[in-house]
Amino acid sequence: MKKKRTKKRLMGEATEGAIRLKDLGLLLRIGPRKHGRKHFELKSSNGHPLNAVSSHDGLAANPLAKDHTDPKGKEELFFFSEPGSGDSTLSITVVGASGDLAKKKIFPALFALYYEDFLPKNFIVYGHARTKLTDEELRDTVSRTLTCRIDKRVIRATNCRENCENKMEEFLKRCFYHSGQYNSEEDFEELDKKLKEKEAGKLAHRLFYLSIPPNLFVDVVKCASLKASSESGWTRVIVEKPFGRDSESSGELTRSLKQYLAEDQIFRIDHYLGKELVENLSVLRFSNLVFEPLWSRNYIRNVQLIFSEDFGTEGRGGYFDNYGIIRDIMQNHLLQILALFAMETPVSLDAEDVRNEKVKVLRSMRPLQLEDVVVGQYKGHSKGSKLYPAYTDDPTVPNGSLTPTFAAAALFIDNARWDGVPFLMKAGKALHTRRAEIRVQFRHVPGNLYKRNFGTDLDKATNELVLRVQPDEAVYLKINNKVPGLGMRLDRSDLNLLYRARYTREIPDAYERLLLDAVEGERRLFIRSDELDAAWSLFTPLLKELEDKKIGPELYPYGSRGPVGAHYLAAKYNVRWGDLGSED
Numbered sequence: 171m172k173k174k175r176t177k178k179r180l181m182g183e184a185t186e187g188a189i190r191l192k193d194l195g196l197l198l199r200i201g202p203r204k205h206g207r208k209h210f211e212l213k214s215s216n217g218h219p220l221n222a223v224s225s226h227d228g229l230a231a232n233p234l235a236k237d238h239t240d241p242k243g244k245e246e247l248f249f250f251s252e253p254g255s256g257d258s259t260l261s262i263t264v265v266g267a268s269g270d271l272a273k274k275k276i277f278p279a280l281f282a283l284y285y286e287d288f289l290p291k292n293f294i295v296y297g298h299a300r301t302k303l304t305d306e307e308l309r310d311t312v313s314r315t316l317t318c319r320i321d322k323r324v325i326r327a328t329n330c331r332e333n334c335e336n337k338m339e340e341f342l343k344r345c346f347y348h349s350g351q352y353n354s355e356e357d358f359e360e361l362d363k364k365l366k367e368k369e370a371g372k373l374a375h376r377l378f379y380l381s382i383p384p385n386l387f388v389d390v391v392k393c394a395s396l397k398a399s400s401e402s403g404w405t406r407v408i409v410e411k412p413f414g415r416d417s418e419s420s421g422e423l424t425r426s427l428k429q430y431l432a433e434d435q436i437f438r439i440d441h442y443l444g445k446e447l448v449e450n451l452s453v454l455r456f457s458n459l460v461f462e463p464l465w466s467r468n469y470i471r472n473v474q475l476i477f478s479e480d481f482g483t484e485g486r487g488g489y490f491d492n493y494g495i496i497r498d499i500m501q502n503h504l505l506q507i508l509a510l511f512a513m514e515t516p517v518s519l520d521a522e523d524v525r526n527e528k529v530k531v532l533r534s535m536r537p538l539q540l541e542d543v544v545v546g547q548y549k550g551h552s553k554g555s556k557l558y559p560a561y562t563d564d565p566t567v568p569n570g571s572l573t574p575t576f577a578a579a580a581l582f583i584d585n586a587r588w589d590g591v592p593f594l595m596k597a598g599k600a601l602h603t604r605r606a607e608i609r610v611q612f613r614h615v616p617g618n619l620y621k622r623n624f625g626t627d628l629d630k631a632t633n634e635l636v637l638r639v640q641p642d643e644a645v646y647l648k649i650n651n652k653v654p655g656l657g658m659r660l661d662r663s664d665l666n667l668l669y670r671a672r673y674t675r676e677i678p679d680a681y682e683r684l685l686l687d688a689v690e691g692e693r694r695l696f697i698r699s700d701e702l703d704a705a706w707s708l709f710t711p712l713l714k715e716l717e718d719k720k721i722g723p724e725l726y727p728y729g730s731r732g733p734v735g736a737h738y739l740a741a742k743y744n745v746r747w748g749d750l751g752s753e754d
């Protein structure tokens with residue numbers, strides 16, 4: 171049963187006909203709750219008001235709608251409604267429940283899973299942190315962050331507000347709070363007692379989510395494994411990044427965690443792997459004939475992995491200053507995408523097969539060289555009456571900090587498929603826009619019959635495939651096209667798959683996918699320890715050199731396109747950043 175359901179998720183749209191009524195059509199947000207738990211606002215989760223959605227998004231127009239009444243399909247839907255599920259229970263403990271990530275992402279994702287009936291019939295959520303809170307206070311805080319996804323047609327047909335409100339009440343009733351220290355075995359023993367009471371003698375599975383600063387990981391894992399592991403079912407631990415700050419500290423963390431947990435109990439989360447477009451990367455590549463044959467040095471000139479945020483560290487400077495953008499974004503999120511992008515076809519979609527291929531890519535890469543890296547840091551400036559702060563204006567950042575808030579790098583994979591192809595990464599905070607994308611620039615057409623029509627700049631005529639991870643998820647391909655008319659004028663146009671135009675379903679948050687996978691024991695989107703080692707080996711020598719030589723970052727104004735050094739780096743490899751073209 172479990173396998174079947176996982177397969178269904180992997181197959182995505184092809185089996186979407188088997189999902190439940192409320193999974194389709196316009197998805198609306200009801201919430202967040204403000205005072206008490208009774209007042210809801212209706213709006214879409216993307217912030218669009220209800221009436222902004224076109225009428226053909228409705229259920230009647232949806233070709234999949236007929237499957238919803240299919241009792242056979244229905245049978246397959248409810249993974250946890252199989253006979254006997256009433257005898258087991260799932261306890262999810264959010265450690266660090268008073269924190270930012272728990273409120274912003276984890277509780278809302280758990281509610282979304284509950285709302286869509288993805289959680290088992292018997293489950294509870296425990297918040298654990300030092301802050302003193304009652305169950306009711308936790309529920310009140312959590313309730314302010316919850317939102318519902320509701321089908322537009324269902325809204326007309328039924329009282330969705332009431333349904334949403336009921337679902338929230340039911341979810342909140344299953345949320346409890348336990349105040350305790352992170353390094354106290356007694357406190358975890360007490361948590362264990364409380365969990366046992368709620369589990370009521372059923373077969374109990376336990377999932378711990380470590381949403382705490384990394385220096386607390388080992389203490390918590392020790393206490394939880396010794397005092398609050400499940401005695402009858404599985405115990406799994408989701409560990410948030412950062413997993414160390416270099417090869418040595420990461421190795422140390424892994425060794426310490428493994429004193430208390432087996433590798434298959436550790437779920438190292440990289441939330442970029444849970445993003446829809448990142449998940450789609452393999453689908454695009456391995457299920458379309460047109461891409462895979464081009465996926466090599468023979469046709470691809472360069473690959474660009476770009477992350478930018480249009481805000482600074484804003485309150486997280488204390489954490490950030492100890493890590494910097496290379497550790498915060500490149501060594502994990504962008505490198506993970508690179509590995510998925512460049513891996514050979516795995517034997518199957520099983521976690522170990524996919525992760526084996528990713529490790530091979532990482533181990534075929536050259537460690538980063540200082541001359542292939544540019545670092546920057548944002549500086550303050552004013553525009554009109556608005557003041558934009560410098561990174562070092564953040565009160566939690568030490569004066570004179572050299573920590574990079576921007577970096578660009580050229581990486582190389584020394585294998586037969588990718589020899590000589592530059593993989594360029596660029597990541598920065600406080601830039602002019604918020605975006606994450608993968609850009610693939612193809613080679614020039616040999617002996618191009620139309621080269622006269624492009625002038626001297628043949629780069630303008632090359633094909634480029636773009637996977638826009640966020641915002642406004644899209645896959646588009648830049649092609650050359652004849653402008654209609656009697657002359658012969660060429661035009662560069664986009665074949666554009668814009669998700670919001672093509673799909674009515676709201677894109678789930680990455681944390682929903684990853685939490686569900688952890689509950690199901692699906693490890694494909696989590697980082698294995700050898701992947702982590704390989705990833706750190708690539709970055710550690712560079713990070714040490716930057717720190718030892720006290721390399722000063724190039725300053726760039728808050729809200730700009732970043733340091734000019736990034737263009738020189740790209741030019742060194744004959745590359746132009748795709749996100750800076752006129753149409754982008």
Ligand SMILES: NC(=O)C1=CN([C@@H]2O[C@H](COP(=O)(O)OP(=O)(O)OC[C@H]3O[C@@H](n4cnc5c(N)ncnc54)[C@H](OP(=O)(O)O)[C@@H]3O)[C@@H](O)[C@H]2O)C=CC1
Pocket residue numbers: 266267268269270271272299300301380381382383384386410411412489
């Ligand atoms: N926030 C985000 O957007 C992201 C966060 N992460 C990672 O997720 C984890 C949690 O992040 P976030 O929620 O922002 O973290 P917080 O800084 O909000 O910490 C979470 C909780 O841990 C406790 N805590 C914080 N500092 C200390 C300390 N010095 N000693 C003991 N306890 C402390 C606090 O709870 P109490 O005082 O009640 O015990 C706090 O509410 C971190 O590992 C972070 O790197 C990863 C990606 C994004």
Ligand SMILES: O=C1O[C@H](COP(=O)(O)O)[C@@H](O)[C@H](O)[C@H]1O
Pocket residue numbers: 441479498606
């Ligand atoms: O892991 C992190 O990711 C966020 C960006 O995540 P997104 O899903 O909002 O794109 C980043 O702001 C943060 O610095 C980093 O730690």
